[in-house]
Amino acid sequence: xxxxxxxxxxxQARKDDGTPIPIVKGVSFEVKKGEVVALIxxxxxxxxxxxxxxxxxxxxxxxxxxxxxxxxxEDLLTMEPIAQRNIRGQRVAYLAQSAAATFNPAITxxxxxxxxxxxxxxxxxxxxxxxxxxxxxxxxxxxxxxxGGRYPHQVSGGQLQRLMAAMALVGKPDLLVLDExxxxxxxxxxxxxxxxFKKVIKEQGSAAIYVTHDLSVVAxxxxxxxxxYAGEIQEQGTADQIINHATHDYTRRLMAAVRPSPVAxxxxxxxxxxGRDDAALSARxxxxxxxxxxxxxxxxxxxxxxxxxxxxxxxxxxxxxSGCGKSTLARVMAGLLPAARGEIVLDGKTLxxxxxxRDRDELRKVQFVFQMADTALNPRQIIGxxxxxxxxxxxxxxxxxxxxxxxxxxxxxELPPAFASRYPMELSGGQxxxxxxxxxxxxxxxxxxCDEVTSALDSIVGANVIELxxxxxxxxxxxxxxxxxxxxxxxxxxxxxxxxYAGRVVEQGPTDQVLSPPFHPYTRxxxxxxxxMRIGWLEDTMQTREAAAGIARSVEITATGCxxxxxxxxxxxxxxxxxxxxxxxxxxxHQIACHHTLDEVEDSEAAPQKILRGFEHTPDDxxxxxxxxxxx
Amino acid sequence: xxxxxxxxxxxGAAEKKVDAIDKFAELPDAPPKKGLxxxxxxxxxxxxxATWIVVAFIGPFIAPYHEAEFVADDGFLPSxxxxxxxxxxFDLEDMTPDAITQYCSESESIMYLGADYLGxxxxxxVIWGARTTIGISFVATLFAxxxxxxxxxxxAVSGGWIDMVLSRINESILSLPSIMLGLIAVAALGSAIPIxxxxxxxxxxxxxxxxxxxxxxxxxxxxxxxxxxxxxxxLWWIITREVLPNxxxxxxxxxxxxxxxxxxxxxxxxxxxxxxxxxxxxxxxxVRENMQGLxxxxxxxxxxxxxxxxxxxxxxxxxxxxxxxSGGSLAKKMV
Numbered sequence: 001x002x003x004x005x006x007x008x009x010x011x012q013a014r015k016d017d018g019t020p021i022p023i024v025k026g027v028s029f030e031v032k033k034g035e036v037v038a039l040i041x042x043x044x045x046x047x048x049x050x051x052x053x054x055x056x057x058x059x060x061x062x063x064x065x066x067x068x069x070x071x072x073x074e075d076l077l078t079m080e081p082i083a084q085r086n087i088r089g090q091r092v093a094y095l096a097q098s099a100a101a102t103f104n105p106a107i108t109x110x111x112x113x114x115x116x117x118x119x120x121x122x123x124x125x126x127x128x129x130x131x132x133x134x135x136x137x138x139x140x141x142x143x144x145x146x147x148g149g150r151y152p153h154q155v156s157g158g159q160l161q162r163l164m165a166a167m168a169l170v171g172k173p174d175l176l177v178l179d180e181x182x183x184x185x186x187x188x189x190x191x192x193x194x195x196x197f198k199k200v201i202k203e204q205g206s207a208a209i210y211v212t213h214d215l216s217v218v219a220x221x222x223x224x225x226x227x228x229y230a231g232e233i234q235e236q237g238t239a240d241q242i243i244n245h246a247t248h249d250y251t252r253r254l255m256a257a258v259r260p261s262p263v264a265x266x267x268x269x270x271x272x273x274x275g276r277d278d279a280a281l282s283a284r285x286x287x288x289x290x291x292x293x294x295x296x297x298x299x300x301x302x303x304x305x306x307x308x309x310x311x312x313x314x315x316x317x318x319x320x321x322s323g324c325g326k327s328t329l330a331r332v333m334a335g336l337l338p339a340a341r342g343e344i345v346l347d348g349k350t351l352x353x354x355x356x357x358r359d360r361d362e363l364r365k366v367q368f369v370f371q372m373a374d375t376a377l378n379p380r381q382i383i384g385x386x387x388x389x390x391x392x393x394x395x396x397x398x399x400x401x402x403x404x405x406x407x408x409x410x411x412x413x414e415l416p417p418a419f420a421s422r423y424p425m426e427l428s429g430g431q432x433x434x435x436x437x438x439x440x441x442x443x444x445x446x447x448x449x450c451d452e453v454t455s456a457l458d459s460i461v462g463a464n465v466i467e468l469x470x471x472x473x474x475x476x477x478x479x480x481x482x483x484x485x486x487x488x489x490x491x492x493x494x495x496x497x498x499x500x501y502a503g504r505v506v507e508q509g510p511t512d513q514v515l516s517p518p519f520h521p522y523t524r525x526x527x528x529x530x531x532x533m534r535i536g537w538l539e540d541t542m543q544t545r546e547a548a549a550g551i552a553r554s555v556e557i558t559a560t561g562c563x564x565x566x567x568x569x570x571x572x573x574x575x576x577x578x579x580x581x582x583x584x585x586x587x588x589x590h591q592i593a594c595h596h597t598l599d600e601v602e603d604s605e606a607a608p609q610k611i612l613r614g615f616e617h618t619p620d621d622x623x624x625x626x627x628x629x630x631x632x
Numbered sequence: 633x634x635x636x637x638x639x640x641x642x643x644g645a646a647e648k649k650v651d652a653i654d655k656f657a658e659l660p661d662a663p664p665k666k667g668l669x670x671x672x673x674x675x676x677x678x679x680x681x682a683t684w685i686v687v688a689f690i691g692p693f694i695a696p697y698h699e700a701e702f703v704a705d706d707g708f709l710p711s712x713x714x715x716x717x718x719x720x721x722f723d724l725e726d727m728t729p730d731a732i733t734q735y736c737s738e739s740e741s742i743m744y745l746g747a748d749y750l751g752x753x754x755x756x757x758v759i760w761g762a763r764t765t766i767g768i769s770f771v772a773t774l775f776a777x778x779x780x781x782x783x784x785x786x787x788a789v790s791g792g793w794i795d796m797v798l799s800r801i802n803e804s805i806l807s808l809p810s811i812m813l814g815l816i817a818v819a820a821l822g823s824a825i826p827i828x829x830x831x832x833x834x835x836x837x838x839x840x841x842x843x844x845x846x847x848x849x850x851x852x853x854x855x856x857x858x859x860x861x862x863x864x865x866x867l868w869w870i871i872t873r874e875v876l877p878n879x880x881x882x883x884x885x886x887x888x889x890x891x892x893x894x895x896x897x898x899x900x901x902x903x904x905x906x907x908x909x910x911x912x913x914x915x916x917x918x919v920r921e922n923m924q925g926l927x928x929x930x931x932x933x934x935x936x937x938x939x940x941x942x943x944x945x946x947x948x949x950x951x952x953x954x955x956x957x958s959g960g961s962l963a964k965k966m967v
Contacts, residue, residue, distance in 0.1 A: 016669075334862055355862060363864040376855040380877035390863055439859075 001073055002030035003207050004054055004175055010066035011049055011058055011231075023062060024049055024231040031175065031207045031224075038210045038222035038239075040254065042458045043429065046231040051177045051211045053077075055092050056084040071175070089116040093168035097180040099160040103152040109163055110148020117171040128170055135166040138203055139196045157322075158189035162196045169204055176201065176208040182217060186321040186485055187529040194220055194531075195542055213458040215254055216531040219243050220538040227251045239535060255533070257460040280479045281310040281333060281366065281447045286342035288332045289503075296341040302328045302557065303503045306342075308481075310447055315473065315480040317494030317511070319487055319526065323555040325503040326483045327371075330449040333481065334368040347446075364394040367440035371452040373432035377424040377439075383410075384420035387439055394443030409438040412475070413468060430461035434468065441472070447479045454489060466493060487526050491515055496589075499523050502555050502563030509590030518602040520592045521568045562595065570596060570604050674953040677946035684943050688766045691759040696741070699760035700911035702751050708922070708930035709747035714739035748922050748932045758935050761913035766943070768829055768908070769894040775833035776894070777887060780840025785879070787841075788848025789871055799845070806838045811900060818906045828907060832894050843886055847879040854878075881954075888951040892944040899940055915940050 011024035024046045031037045039047040052058060053069050056076035068075045076087060088094070093116075096102050103112060113135075114128035123131060129148065136144035139162045152160060161181060168176055181197070182190040198221050201208050210222055218225055218239070225242040227235045227250060235248035246252055286306040291299025302325045310316050318326050331337040333344055335355035344351045346365060352358050370376035377386055387406045391397050397405055407417040413434040424432055433453060440448055450469070454462035466489060473480060484490050490497060497514040499507040499522060507520035514523060528544055531537060557563065561577040568576065572595055581593045594601060670678065687694075697703055704715040710729065714736035717727075736742050745754040783802075787795040805813075817831040851857060857874050865874075899916025901907035908914035910921075915936040922932035 336858065336862055355864070358864070360864055363862070368859070368862050370855045370859060372855060376859055378856040378874055378878070380880075381873070393863060393865070 003033045003072065004031040004209075005070040005073075006030065006050070006053065006067070007070065008067035009050065009053055009069060010064070011046075011053065011062050012065045013062050020065065022065075022231065024053075026067065027226075027228070027231070027233055028067075029224075029226050029233070029236060031209060033174075033207055034202075034205050035223045036201060036208045036210055036221055037224045037226060038212060038218040039226050039228055040212055040215065040218055041228035042213050042254075042460045044230070045228040047211045047213075047228050048179055049231075050228070051179060051209050052094075054175060054177055054209060055088050055094055057088070086120070089173075090120045090122060090171055091173055092175045092177060093171065093173040095164050095168050095176065095178045095181055097183060099164045100152075100157065102164055103160060105152050107151075108148065109150055109152060109155070112152075113148065113163060113167045114170055116167070120171060122171045131172075132166055132170055135169055135200070136163075138200050139163075139166055140199075141166075156189075158185060158192050161185065161189075161193045165197060165200060169200065169206070172204070173206060176206055177211070178208060179211045180213075181210075183212065183214070187487070187531070188321060188525065190217070190531070191529055191538065191541065194538055197221065198538065213254075213460075215243070216533040216537075219533050219535050220531060227254070243533060243535060253460065257463040280312045280314075280347065281481075282345045283308045283329065283333060284343050284345060286329070286332055286339045286344070288328060288337060288339040288342075290337075293340045298340045301340075301503065301559070303332065303339075304559075306500075306503070306505055308498055308505070308508070310479050310481055311496075312446075313473070313477050313479055314496060315482055315494045317490030317497045318481060318483045318500060319485060319490050319497060320500035321485060321526075321555055323502075323557075324500045326485075326500055327451050328503070329500065330368065330451050330481060330483055333447075334366055334449055335363075336368065360394065364443040365446040367443065367445040367448050369436055369440045369448060369450045369453055372456055373424075373429065373436040374456075376436050377432060379424055381423075382420065383422050383424070383427075383435055386424070386435065387420070387442055390439060390442035405442070409442055412441065412472065413438045428461075429457055430464060433457060433461075433465055437465075437468070437472070441476065441478070444476075445478060447481065449481045449483075451483045452485070453482075455484065455486065462489075469493065487530055499526070502557045504563055505591075505593065506564060507590075507592045509586070510588075513587060513590040518586060518592065518598045520564075520594055521570055521601070522564045525567070562593070570601070572596075670950075670953050673949050677949035680942050680946040681950065684762055684766060684939075687759055688762040691763050695753075695756040695759040696743075697753045697756040699757050699913040700752070701756070703741065703743060703753045704747045704751035707747060707749040707751050708925040708928050708932055709743060709751070710929070711746045711931060712736060712742060712744060713746055714742050715751075745935050746930065746932060748918070749925055754918075754922075754932050754935055757913040757918055758915070758939055761915045761918060761936060762939070764908055764912055764914045765895060765898065765916070765940075768825060768898055768914075769832070769891055772829045772832035772898070773836065773887065773891045773894050775829065776836035776840050776890065777883075779833065779837040781844045781879075781883065783837075784841040784844025785848045785871055785875060788845045788852055789867060789875065795845075798841070802838050802841045805834070806842075810835045810897065811904075814897065814901050815904070815906060818901065823906055823909055825908070828898065828901065832897055835897070836890055836894055840883075840886070840890065844879065844883065847882060848875055851875045851878050885951055885955045888947045888954070892947050895940065895944055 005028075007028050009024055009027045010022065012020040012022050014020055027046075027050055029037065039051060041047045049058065049062065053064070054071070054076070056069065056079065058064060064077050067077075069077055071087065071091060076084060079087070103109070110129060110132060113132045114123075114125065117123045117128045117131075118125050122128075132148060133144050136147050141147055141159055141162055147155075147163075152163075155163070164181070165176075178197070182193050185193060194217065210218070212218060222239045225237065225239055226233055227242065227248065229250050234250040235242065235246065242251060246255060283306055286303050287296065287298075287301060288303045289298030289301040293299075306325075306329060308316065308318075308329070318329060320326050328337060332339045332353075335344075335351065335353065335358055338353035338355075344353070346362060351362055355363070384403075384406055387409050388402050391402050391405045391409075395405070403420075406420050410417050410419055415431060415434055415438075419427070419431075419435075424435065427435065433456075437448075437450075437453070453469075454465050457465060469480070469482075470493065472478065480494075482490060482494055491511060494511050497508065497511050498505055499514065499520060501522045507514060507523050515527070519527070528541055555563075556566065558565075558577075561579055562568070562571075562581045565571050565576040571577075575595050579595070581595045583591050583593045584598050585591055586598050592598060592601070596604070704713075704717075706717075709715075709717060710727075710732060712729065712733045716739055717732065717735060743753045743755065745758065748754050748757060783798055787798040813835055814831050817834075818827065821827045852875065857870060860870050860874050898907055898914070899919070902914045902916030903920040905917070905920065908917050910917070918936035919933045919940075922930065922936075925932045926934075
């Protein structure tokens with residue numbers, strides 16, 4: 001008998017007049033002991049709702065309308081509420097998406113990890129603390145003896161995510177429900193968390209339901225995959241069946257939305273130039289940060305001596321992990337954060353560092369697109385006003401002309417003109433992001449600064465937005481600065497890539513060159529960390545040198561030497577931490593900042609070449625092996 | 633669903649890429665907006681508040697007597713009594729309610745809620761008092777809002793030393809007990825109605841200031857405000873188009889609560905004898921005037937107390953329904 005059997009589960013919501021709206025329409029699957037079952041689908045497919053049903057819980061406004069959820073053969077849905085409460089946290093544990101939001105910042109980690117087990121009376125406080133420490137070791141958390149006494153802000157995001165697993169596992173649950181536990185993480189952190197989860201689930205012998213929209217993550221961790229769309233199962237089978245031999249249209253669509261691996265030659269090769277050679281926008285020797293500025297040095301310096309040129313009509317991809325200064329760079333360019341030193345040049349003219357001193361036409365030419373469309377659109381203004389205001393403000397159009405331009409913008413972002421009378425709340429996430437883009441395009445800008453515009457969207461919606469951006473670029477000739485921590489998205493879209501690490505440019509150049517050797521060691525770490533939709537990829541990657549050296553540590557901003565020193569597999573002791581690395585040129589416009597000569601870098605890369613599998617396609621490569629990558 | 637056509641269009645880009653997928657439309661993740669739905673308590677509350685507002689407007693026309701008219705010679709006449717019943721003829725304390733009703737059934741001037749300590753008709757005074765109490769409180773709350781929002785949002789938007797100065801002044805006023813402050817103001821400046829209104833407005837503007845400033849600060853750090861900054865918008869646009877519309881709902885919810893506080897404040901001042909002056913009827917002063925009547929079994933001070941209770945509780949119930957709709961975000965602000 002399976003541990004958990006979900007049998008013809010139906011969940012519904014109700015309209016105001018009481019008519020039921022089915023949300024989950026007869027879903028059946030089972031989870032065996034020691035098995036990881038992945039529920040995948042895009043947002044709105046009901047995957048979280050179904051996973052919560054295994055805790056006999058449904059969100060307010062929803063109700064169970066049929067079917068059974070049996071744990072050890074006992075139906076959870078018809079139990080007394082008190083019995084259901086005893087199931088939760090004891091026999092079934094839930095891991096939410098955001099660890100940062102789950103931990104209480106004012107209580108020590110140890111107390112929070114052991115709380116539920118002690119509360120449910122499964123373990124005494126001493127036993128729970130001892131078990132928590134064992135779990136810290138199993139999850140490869142640093143300093144397990146003293147970790148319990150620390151506070152959540154004293155550990156990194158990836159560690160917090162693993163601590164949440166410890167919290168769930170302390171009570172020795174039979175079943176673990178993980179809801180998108182790595183979606184918000186950097187690729188490097190994601191590897192570390194996935195590896196720990198996989199190991200601990202094996203060791204503890206508990207079963208798990210893993211909810212995600214990401215096939216490449218699923219390929220690493222799941223034994224069995226259930227593909228959902230609109231509350232119905234489209235296809236289910238073993239990981240191997242689904243990943244390598246998918247038959248259903250929807251599964252294939254999900255696979256198509258998984259972005260291809262960043263491979264040299266994937267960039268858009270067409271010529272987009274406008275026949276002028278001066279850059280549209282350049283950042284020259286930018287040093288910027290937060291806090292008061294003394295002698296051109298901010299209290300907290302983020303960017304140091306950054307030089308980036310945005311050619312007319314080009315797409316510049318800026319990549320790096322969180323905390324590397326990507327958004328800060330865009331904010332400096334937009335004038336939202338005045339630089340402490342250096343200058344921003346637009347059309348050959350130096351711009352005032354601060355926004356308020358720039359004139360309206362300068363503002364019009366450089367537009368910032370915010371990451372979260374949810375917060376970037378005023379919820380109390382209709383779309384017509386949101387788009388109409390910049391049209392009026394920059395172009396001086398009013399009345400009928402303005403309305404026509406709004407309709408034109410909506411058409412440009414592939415939305416119907418009727419949307420002009422809607423409020424942002426009445427739009428889906430992808431639609432809001434389109435409005436967000438349309439607003440930036442309203443004043444016919446020359447440069448669009450896109451800050452992680454696809455990161456908050458699920459893979460299919462995100463892929464659609466990227467397609468839209470490619471179209472817009474052809475149509476309008478606008479230059480883009482495209483910021484993302486997702487190398488594969490950047491690789492498929494950008495002409496030129498800038499790799500930022502700890503506020504410094506470590507490598508930049510044309511996309512093809514950045515994505516082919518010689519790599520800066522950091523670029524290589526990023527490339528190898530992008531998950532492939534291939535079973536066994538995680539184990540392979542963890543054996544590489546880059547992973548071993550780089551994944552456990554996080555970004556630290558330093559004033560001297562090469563900031564990547566403490567994570568670099570080929571760091572030279574005594575040199576790298578003290579001296580700023582020289583910028584070495586490789587071919588036309590490809591720069592790498594490293595103490596090693598490029599030949600040395602390339603030689604070191606020639607060593608164990610396992611990591612490059614998936615990038616270099618040899619003719620005898622297995623055809624159905626899909627090199628895949630994912631977003632966040 | 634009407635969204636289908638929209639979604640098909642939305643996926644235009646993806647269709648070019650993968651042919652097999654067009655039947656899977658992007659799922660809308662935003663629920664449609666819902667109108668305000670009152671609970672049954674809310675509906676009763678709306679009825680009560682509406683009744684009081686109507687009474688405040690048409691009170692003088694429906695009240696049997698003028699608020700200052702001495703109807704009976706004796707004070708504290710019981711309910712359903714008539715002016716003909718006097719101490720000289722009857723021993724009121726021994727009379728049963730039935731006997732009173734029977735005796736007065738012939739009379740043309742029955743006092744349904746009895747008479748107050750001076751023999752004025754309690755019902756008429758409660759009806760007249762609605763106008764004074766609700767009127768003064770409403771005007772005072774409006775003033776408090778005008779001052780509090782202007783300065784509060786102003787402080788949030790400008791920040792820096794303006795915010796610092798305004799906030800410290802506000803805190804020093806806030807630190808004084810409100811009744812004490814009211815007593816001093818009235819004692820020094822007299823108890824004319826404009827002074828009462830002004831005092832109440834000043835005292836309650838301080839809490840409105842704090843809420844408006846907190847709301848303003850939250851909204852100022854939102855991306856859409858930053859987007860307006862980046863566009864080059866001026867302060868006026870940002871305040872009126874970006875900040876205020878988003879603060880309006882929680883402020884409106886708070887308006888109801890604040891009105892209740894002002895009603896209670898004016899009533900307490902009147903109760904202490906420093907509020908609305910006789911012979912004007914005001915619910916708070918009516919409670920005080922007729923307090924000693926409680927000893928004689930008179931309800932003359934209970935009726936205005938019930939009036940205050942029904943109005944304030946009803947407003948609170950309505951506010952509860954509204955804030956339940958706006959997700960209780962105001963409650964978070966106030967904690």
